[in-house]
Amino acid sequence: MKLLILSQYFPPETGAPQNRLYELAVRLKKLGVDVTVLTAMPNYPKMEIFEEYQGKNYHFEEIDGIPVHRTKIFVSKKKSIFHRLLNYFSFTISSYLKGRTLDNFDFILCNSPPLFLGYTAIALSKKLNAKLIFNVSDLWPESAEKLGIVTNKHLLKLAYNLEKKCYQTACLVAGQTQGIVKDISDRFPNKDVYWLPNGANLTDLNPSKIKNTGAFRKKYNIAPDDLVFFYGGILGHAQGLDLIIRAATQTNNERVKFVILGDGPLSQELKQLRVELNADNVVFAEPVSKQEIPAIISEIDISLVPLKNLPIFKGAIPSKIFEILAMEKPILLGVDGEARELFIEQANAGWYFEPENLSDLVNKIEFISSNIDEIHKKGISGRKYVAENFDRQRIAENFLNKIKVI
Numbered sequence: 001m002k003l004l005i006l007s008q009y010f011p012p013e014t015g016a017p018q019n020r021l022y023e024l025a026v027r028l029k030k031l032g033v034d035v036t037v038l039t040a041m042p043n044y045p046k047m048e049i050f051e052e053y054q055g056k057n058y059h060f061e062e063i064d065g066i067p068v069h070r071t072k073i074f075v076s077k078k079k080s081i082f083h084r085l086l087n088y089f090s091f092t093i094s095s096y097l098k099g100r101t102l103d104n105f106d107f108i109l110c111n112s113p114p115l116f117l118g119y120t121a122i123a124l125s126k127k128l129n130a131k132l133i134f135n136v137s138d139l140w141p142e143s144a145e146k147l148g149i150v151t152n153k154h155l156l157k158l159a160y161n162l163e164k165k166c167y168q169t170a171c172l173v174a175g176q177t178q179g180i181v182k183d184i185s186d187r188f189p190n191k192d193v194y195w196l197p198n199g200a201n202l203t204d205l206n207p208s209k210i211k212n213t214g215a216f217r218k219k220y221n222i223a224p225d226d227l228v229f230f231y232g233g234i235l236g237h238a239q240g241l242d243l244i245i246r247a248a249t250q251t252n253n254e255r256v257k258f259v260i261l262g263d264g265p266l267s268q269e270l271k272q273l274r275v276e277l278n279a280d281n282v283v284f285a286e287p288v289s290k291q292e293i294p295a296i297i298s299e300i301d302i303s304l305v306p307l308k309n310l311p312i313f314k315g316a317i318p319s320k321i322f323e324i325l326a327m328e329k330p331i332l333l334g335v336d337g338e339a340r341e342l343f344i345e346q347a348n349a350g351w352y353f354e355p356e357n358l359s360d361l362v363n364k365i366e367f368i369s370s371n372i373d374e375i376h377k378k379g380i381s382g383r384k385y386v387a388e389n390f391d392r393q394r395i396a397e398n399f400l401n402k403i404k405v406i
Contacts (some may be wrong), residue, residue: 001404002034004102004130006121007111008073008091010039011063012050014290015234016319017111017137020176020198026064027396035066038099040073040091045234045263045287047075047087058098071098079265081155088114096120105130107403109174110166113140115159118166125169131406134170135196136180142312167191171406174399179315179338196399198319199390205294205326207383212298220283226257227369229332230300232293233320235264240308240356242270243334247361248279253369259300261285297327301375302350302368306334309355314338322390325349325382330375332364349382 005025009017021037029035041059042050053059059070071094076083092114099120108130110121118134125132141159167173167188174196175181185193214224222228231244241260248258258281260270274282288296297303303324307313314337321343324331331350333339344352351368353360368375 001032001107002103002105003028003036004099004105004108004124004128005035005037005111006039006095006099006108006117006124007037008040008088008114008117009044009111010037010042010068011290013042013044014287015044016198018044019290020137020319021111022063023199023201023392024396024399025066027393028400029064029066031396031400033400036102036105037063037066037068038095038102039068039070040095041070043073043075047077049073049075057094069098069102071095085116088116092116092120096123099124100127102128104128107131107133109133109135111135111137112166113138115140115162115166118162122166122169131171132166132169133172133174133403134166135174135176136184137176139180139183139312139315164188172403177315177317177338183315194399194402197390197395198317198322199392199395200322200326200386201392202326202387205323207298207328210294210298210327213295214299216285216296216299220259220285222257222259222283223255226255227253227302227372228257228259228300229302229304229365230259230261230297231304231306232261232296233318235260235262235267235270237266238307238313240306240334241266242273243306243356243358243361244304245270245273245277245279245282246358247365248282249277250358250362251281251365253366254281256281256365256369258282258304259285261287261296263287293323294327297324297329300329303329303331304334305331305339307355309336309357313355317342322386325379325386328376328379328383330378330382332361332368334361343382343385347382347385348378349385350378 007021011018011022025035041053057072061068074086074090105128108121108125121132141156173184173191173193178195181193181195244258271284305318317339333344333350333352334355340352343349351364353364
């Protein structure tokens with residue numbers, strides 16, 4: 001079986017879709033699938049082409065034995081919808097021009113968002129005689145509309161029409177969460193929709209094998225006995241990270257520290273808010289490679305996982321949850337719906353606070369600070385739950401069995 005993975009995002013970039021697709025690709029390869037990747041020059045999240053790829057229109061490399069074709073993409077730090085569209089459509093065009101020169105495939109797995117890559121996927125599926133699998137990790141354009149990122153009615157209509165065409169063209173639509181699967185199934189009841197969840201690499205993310213050196217705490221002047229509430233990921237619109245900084249100013253315990261690690265479109269605004277509120281117990285840490293994350297997680301105590309209080313996020317499962325729980329660290333979850341049901345109610349892997357509710361978040365922080373013994377217990381419970389339900393190897397095997405019968 002030959003599979004082409006089409007995605008704007010892929011390692012060496014760090015992020016949720018990058019990690020998920022890489023982990024799926026290497027496991028499918030080991031299961032006998034001939035996997036090829038067609039992606040963009042790495043640039044995320046800083047929106048700068050990585051140094052070793054600069055000045056190239058095309059680059060070929062192999063990552064763990066997987067052929068990776070990279071094509072040109074327009075990048076800009078400007079946040080206007082015009083520059084976003086240039087970013088999306090530049091890769092949509094360049095990936096098609098390269099993709100049409102490749103050999104035929106049995107399947108094309110297109111990762112969305114960006115939704116506009118669906119144009120390329122549909123065209124290449126015809127050109128390369130491949131069945132299309134449309135993988136949805138975020139309900140775009142619905143989420144972009146509700147977050148206020150896209151407000152142009154004509155553009156939204158175009159996007160919704162493309163979304164419909166992608167689903168109708170695909171032989172299989174895959175959704176990252178059960179909420180996404182249900183949403184698509186309700187709107188397209190005759191379409192085969194498959195739950196392809198995120199998961200954890202339990203071999204690499206193993207607390208018994210990763211030594212806690214204390215290097216991360218030393219680097220950012222965090223004492224060994226400080227209680228660290230940690231957020232790691234994109235500093236974007238959806239997370240509502242200003243809530244963490246505001247909560248930090250209402251925390252009276254001097255031993256409680258907040259670490260925000262990552263980069264993104266709201267990075268400077270959040271750092272400015274920290275200065276304005278004199279939130280000296282908030283530390284901004286620079287982004288790190290995927291390989292460095294487990295060692296950092298070993299040094300934190302609780303992971304903060306917030307999202308804005310929007311109905312669309314009730315079906316969201318932030319990917320960072322799996323890595324954190326695999327490392328036996330509990331979560332303080334500000335996401336209602338599916339994530340709360342799975343990881344708080346079923347897994348008993350942390351605590352829940354109402355999204356965007358400052359007083360509730362502060363109360364939970366104070367409760368945890370007074371019940372330290374619960375942290376380790378919930379961490380153990382979380383790893384056990386992920387091992388039983390979200391092991392990446394099992395996910396890849398189930399997915400392969402699914403597409404074999406299409």
